[in-house]
Amino acid sequence: MSSLRELAQMLGLSITTVSRALDGYGDVAVATRERVLAAAETTGYRPNSAARRLRRGLTEIVTMVLPAEPGHFNEPLYIELLRSTGERLAQQGYDLTLIAALPGPDELKTYRRLIEGRRTDAIIVVRTRREDARLRYLTDIGFPFVAMGRSDFSEPYAYVDGDGEAAFHDAALRLAGLGHRRIGHLAAPSAFTFAHLRRSGFARAMRDSGLPGEIVEDSATEAGGYRAAGVMLAQAEPPSALLCATDSMALGAMRAVRERGLVAGRDIAIIGHDNIPAAAFSDPALATMELPIAATGRRLAEMALARIGGADPRDMTEINPVEFLPRASLGEARG
Amino acid sequence: MSSLRELAQMLGLSITTVSRALDGYGDVAVATRERVLAAAETTGYRPNSAARRLRRGLTEIVTMVLPAEPGHFNEPLYIELLRSTGERLAQQGYDLTLIAALPGPDELKTYRRLIEGRRTDAIIVVRTRREDARLRYLTDIGFPFVAMGRSDFSEPYAYVDGDGEAAFHDAALRLAGLGHRRIGHLAAPSAFTFAHLRRSGFARAMRDSGLPGEIVEDSATEAGGYRAAGVMLAQAEPPSALLCATDSMALGAMRAVRERGLVAGRDIAIIGHDNIPAAAFSDPALATMELPIAATGRRLAEMALARIGGADPRDMTEINPVEFLPRASLGEARG
DNA sequence: AACCTCTTCCAAAACGTTTCGGATGACATT
DNA sequence: AATGTCATCCGAAACGTTTTGGAAGAGGTT
Known part of the structure; x- marks a missing residue:
């Protein structure tokens, strides 16, 4: 049902074993693993994401921050980008959250709230500017991020862009x-x-x-x-x-x-x-x-996941041809 | 700093008191509350959202499920809707997550994953259909949701629509x-x-x-x-x-x-x-x-929050005039 | 003095997961 | 018979918060 404890009790196993069986550790007998998997399937068990997030210290969330200027915002591009990025993240069990931040003096506040409240594991920055305080800030504090578009920024950062x-x-x-x-x-x-x-x-x-x-x-x-x-x-x-x-x-x-x-x-x-x-x-x-906007979205998602995993942004730059x-x-x- | 414990230690108070001071309970002396608030401010304390979510049993997330049909998706409307809904939710400390679900036999799977994994407190259903299995499912299991658009559905549900x-x-x-x-x-x-x-x-x-x-x-x-x-x-x-x-x-x-x-x-x-x-x-x-798309987004957010709070969907129907x-x-x- | 009321504070439990550091036997090796 | 190895399993701690059910003391009332 709803918790690992109930599942364990039902199977006459410990919470540890059930947890490890579900995560596919080599630590548990094949017969037991199958029994556990079957039970999880029939009861429709889903791990509680808040609990796993707390324990693992990861939110399993990637956030895209969209510029909220009314005029610049309503480009159909973004919706396709959101779709492709979200789908790729979902494959990895990640959710995509979305926030709007107006460029301006308070822009970084939004980022700070997001990061300091541990509400996300990585940020996707879109509509980059040549002088972009966001990249500076994120780099300085060492927070994983990926940019759609380049910037005049001397330090290495991950990005996907069209040429x-x-x-x-x-x-x-x-x-x-x-x-x-x-x-x-x-x-x-x-x-x-x-x-x-x-x-x-x-x-x-x-x-x-x-x-x-x-x-x-x-x-x-x-x-x-x-x-x-x-x-x-x-x-x-x-x-x-x-x-x-x-x-x-x-x-x-x-x-x-x-x-x-x-x-x-x-x-x-x-x-x-x-x-x-x-x-x-x-x-x-x-x-x-x-x-290729859908491919761009997928790459952004993959790069974000790689950055969360600790990969070096140096190798994560991609400039795609335009048709x-x-x-x-x-x-x-x-x- | 990062945890309530550290903050409490630093102030020579208990975790309980610090927590209650921050939440504004009448339970704590004015002087203490101010001391706590000041310390939280200077150290830049932000509550860990995973922990509070686990404890409170709420995710503080609302999810909008977008239809992923390529042709139907890229309407500028949706981006403005996302923006306004997200902004209104943020005022309440809620995040807006986004997932794409293809209409079809697997559509409800996406919803189930979302709900059973407790990844969201409420769902916003867009592009409603006359026969909409999603509304049926969500109503049956009693999960809070709000629809943008109406449906041929006999039971009461919350919606915002244009006339x-x-x-x-x-x-x-x-x-x-x-x-x-x-x-x-x-x-x-x-x-x-x-x-x-x-x-x-x-x-x-x-x-x-x-x-x-x-x-x-x-x-x-x-x-x-x-x-x-x-x-x-x-x-x-x-x-x-x-x-x-x-x-x-x-x-x-x-x-x-x-x-x-x-x-x-x-x-x-x-x-x-x-x-x-x-x-x-x-x-x-x-x-x-x-x-009025921005107003619609705001109302969807407010209704979603009200539904999470347990409000009756019966009173939450809104049909706006079209200009x-x-x-x-x-x-x-x-x- | 005994009792009550109020204000202010706190210890501890709980949420459900992951993971560390073993424990328990079975079996083989010496 | 002692020791070692291996495959399975598990208890308990930890993540950081909210909340329950008081405790401690000050002051007032009888």
Whole structure:
């Protein structure tokens, strides 16, 4: 039933033996182990997690801390990430808890409460920033953590990231190859590493191809993309291609383009990043890039478990390639 | 420091007194309480959650079980729901854990593991279905739960829902009022209660206004909306208005409309539901409906806590009004 | 002085698990 | 017959908290 004691009593064995039988120690006779396992099965015995956590000093919980900014939060990406991470953790008997923490002066308080209250064994940090006090803090106190995304942080830490630099470099060169001579980049706030990397890749491609390359930065939302594209298109010689940091920005940019009577994919090329569901159904369909989000979630889970086990974060860095998805908004090669 | 024992030793008090001082019992002298609180503050004492959970028999965890179907999962709604629910629970010292469970024969296994392992104090069930074995199971074993969305379930249970029936009734009447005589409804799978209610509201409006009203059902995704709209528009006399169960479907429908050379908002009116971020930036902007998702999350949290406290679910039912957001895709009144 | 009331404190048990350090026999070895 | 080895098993401690059921003393009342 509910406790090891009851199970032991029922079997005429000691608590110790039952416990060790269930945990598969070599310490117990095969016949006994089977008897115990059978009894556990029929009575539906489940170890009390609070008790085992107390005794083992582990919570069997990994926590993902999500940035709570309303605008930046509602990206479909995260839900898929949560799903894949949670599933992988569950395979190991771990639970995934979720907390929201607003970036700002009180951000670390949330982490402290979590850690000092021993409410979690490891933390998954998402939406990393170039200067990220969270990585500093977690490293200093030696608490196991894994980051989704990189940071300008000198000490070794575990992370999984997409190769946004290469992806945006390649995408920009692709646009140049199609004949575009004025290419604009709608950048996300460069405090975020992902935004910085994508911008760097774009800038490198512009240097490589000897094109000017303009950049306008705004928030990584539809509204931000709309504003940034507005600025971009108000110029005397507006760009003929817009490389956008995210699909959300690209969808916003599309509206700005339409309002000026231009047709995306014909008058102006547009590329996004993330492959959100709406991207395939915009008008025209949005060319975009996709990173393997489910695999990323699984790797984050595995790394978190490894860090809990004491593994060295030095060996736990992974940068995944990003897949380019050409769609109508990319347009054709131009004369 | 880390334990009550150390704190007590340091203060020359018993563990009991320190514990009771921290919990605010009237049992301890004011001076002592303040001394204890001060010491707890400076040493940064945090109670060990596993120990308190074991002793109190509560996990201080609420679990949200998300449907893991890839297509249905990535709705931005859920992330906002998670955020608001989690924040409200955190105010009460509760954590929110998340697990994914595929609907199907093994779905209840996930619930059983959760409950029998005492890994959670309450469950939040989302995306309810008309016939929902989960509600039956949870009610039968008397486990505290709260549903987001209703179900055809005879016994009392706690839920928060939007009034999709009224919303779709009103939206359909609004279309009729604009002069539309052939109105189509792109329905989501009617096994889901939300889909059934929206469809019922639509059907009632058709009866009220004496219009035929056609319905095509498909999955609640962009692809589903695209297919359903294709069927709808292939008819001899296609509808002049499409009321879609979700924004995702509506965005898919828009593509089908475009491909037939029609212009949404001029040749055909389109309405969605959810107000996903992309809806305001589609071409034309998508008229939609919005339910107060953050408030819903908070209420779910509060109800879950109340259920844990033993409150009767009978009094815990809440149906919120849905706000209509007219946008360009609604079009003008027609001669 | 005896009794009662109140305030303030505390010892010890309990929650259910894991694990340390043996105990008990059976059997083989010397 | 003493010793050693091996396979099984178990008692008891420990994890850190909450809570029960008082104890000790101060002060008031009769």
